[in-house]
Amino acid sequence: LAKMSGGGSTLLGYIGIDTIIEQMRKKTMKAGFDFNIMVVGNSGLGKSTLVNTLFKSQVSRRSAGWARDEKIPKTIEIKAVSHVLEEGGVKMKLTVVDTPGFGDQINNDNCWEPISKYINEQYEKFLKEEVNITRKKRIPDTRVHCCIYFITPTGHSLRSLDIEFMKRLSHSVNIIPVIAKSDTMTIEERLEFKQRVRKELEMGGIEVYPQKEFDEDMEDKSDNDKIREAMPFAVVGSDKEYQVNGKRVLGRKTAWGIVEVENPNHCEFAQLRDFLIRSHLQDLKEVTHNIHYETYRAKRLNENGGLHPITCNDTQESNL
């Protein structure tokens, strides 16, 4: 039967262009995809627990065999752990990059440097693969797609370290700030704190994801505006389940009640999860690839006076 498209040439019959979506789906499902998430924040803010809660499995560094009560390392370490998750036939290779030691020392000057270095190293790896003559069919993507920054819930405002970190890294990676352990604050305190944080981010010229400048169209803009108004999300993480009103829920049991992780009246975990995984996962990857990576690439190529065609199999840096 003829399907009339509005505007443009009229179709005389059904072609089947729309099946491209289905084809893409099938291919993606077969190939699976990579997602790399980095968590940054002081020790004890619940980073590992939150990641485990987000992906409903033991995917953090802690679960991969490190002891829970590890001593604070003297320097910042970067520890990456990968797991393959499967849901609905879709395979995802999730890599969680942890940064123990960040902000824990007495002197935290330049503690963001190892992190910046790691992020740039991943871009470098990808770039090298890209300029190879014989490229792999699918370049392994270890670039950090999203960096979740954990804000200490002081109730006052951002700390100097928070501002320094986000200022320096918001141009090389997508930063999503979250308020950790937000069951410390009452609802009013939380609202006030969020407002203050947003104001300070604005004053510092810090663009967190989703960045305003990358909104593609009006629909994007309105969706993202809503999210930007709600950020930073105040979250609570937990890997324990309790019985509440006949249901089993993830939560924290205190002497005065049970904090339910997925209850939107208690905390904004559900919002964060939906935002991160259910709606913007692909966008995070795209922004990383199309914008952050391109920025890095342009910078690198400009450094060495432009791109030279590679004439031999030697793909070392000197050829760039």
Add this chain to the structure above:
Amino acid sequence: MFLPSGSRPFSPSSIQPELVSASRTPSAVENIMQEPPHPAGRDSPDLLPGPRGREPDRAAEGKDRPHTPSQLHLPAAARAQSGSRSEPRLSRRQSAEFDLSSVPISPTRPKSPWGPFDPYNNNEDQGKEYVGFATLPNQVHRKSVKKGFDFTLMVAGESGLGKSTLVNSLFLTDLYKDRKLLNAEERITQTVEITKHTVDIEEKGVKLKLTIVDTPGFGDAVNNTECWKSVADYIDQQFEQYFRDESGLNRKNIQDNRVHCCLYFISPFGHGLRPLDVEFMKALHEKVNIVPILAKADTLTPAEVKKKKFKIREEIEQYGIKIYQFPDCDSDEDDDFKQQDHQLKESIPFAVIGSNTVVEAKGKRVRGRLYPWGIVEVENSAHCDFVKLRNMLVRTHMQDLKDVTRETHYENYRAHCIQNMTRMVVKERNRNKLTRESGTDFPIPVVPAVGDETEKLIREKDEEVRHAEQQRKQTHTSL
């Protein structure tokens, strides 16, 4: 009426709704500040000089207010007893009503001004001859109450840990009304300040001059190296000032600004002590009494609280940090007291929550924090250690904190200071031996009573100098 067993200074946890009011009416705060346990004190000044006529009133009062009779005795009083041990036990078990008409007055004793709290005022002691000095504690107490007490409390820790809220909750005031919170940009260049707030509190005729020393900016910068230095300097300055005053000529009105206690706030978000916490406490544990506090404890589940407390205590021992030790109770205290004392020691660090807002829960009005999932009550011991901390700080250990500051920390400082002075003097002498000057320029006024050890030092050094002089003379003559 039988006194509730909680008639000890660890008062019953019944909540007084009047605590809400910001005004300091005696009724509102009566539950907070009972008189500090002065070594001699055991009576409320209210009841002391009262003429007989007022007794029945107060006794009646005692019936309605279970707290009042608890003022009849204090553990400190038991310790300071010079005689008549029967007295405290009597008052503990008896009802508040004193029927004075039944007590015969010894013909040789004049009417006692101490009323029912006269140590000789019981049946056994009538007719016996006493010198009468067992009322000494009462006299001392009365004089010091007239003078008033002072207490300096320092709060230290990162910003955002609830220090100001806790101070306001502890003393039911609003010391930080006009505080302006800096935003992060401003705080990048801020250094650690020391601020002082003083407030005069009066309760039942007892005056307390409370000074709170705050340390805004501590631990807030990116680079916090030696950020405790200004705190340590401040404490030393207070010691130095007191030292000078003490050594001065007019010692009538020495102002004691020495810091008696430092509440150090440990973040509940970490895994125990962080490097900054360790460094701070180690820098200050020999200058001031440190009481570690686990802040914002409503973030933690009961299991987490226990685990953290254990870990922190372990780390404190591991790093050799000397926090304030509660004095051991005497072996003749009753089991109840001993148990409470033991519980207190096990509660370090105190897991506290602060709040000055009153919320309504199940028909009760309590001070607390309202969450969608429940209400945290500040004064509920099942929720946090606020009550324990308050009792320890104000009702039972305030005097001990002052004593330890005076006897240990200040004395350490003083000895150290004098040693330095002596060394400087010796240096001066050695330098001046050629010019035969005997000037001794003490940077600090001469302390009349130098300790034995320093005397010996001075004598030894003098010997040395004399010896060196002799040798010099010999070499001179041989030339």
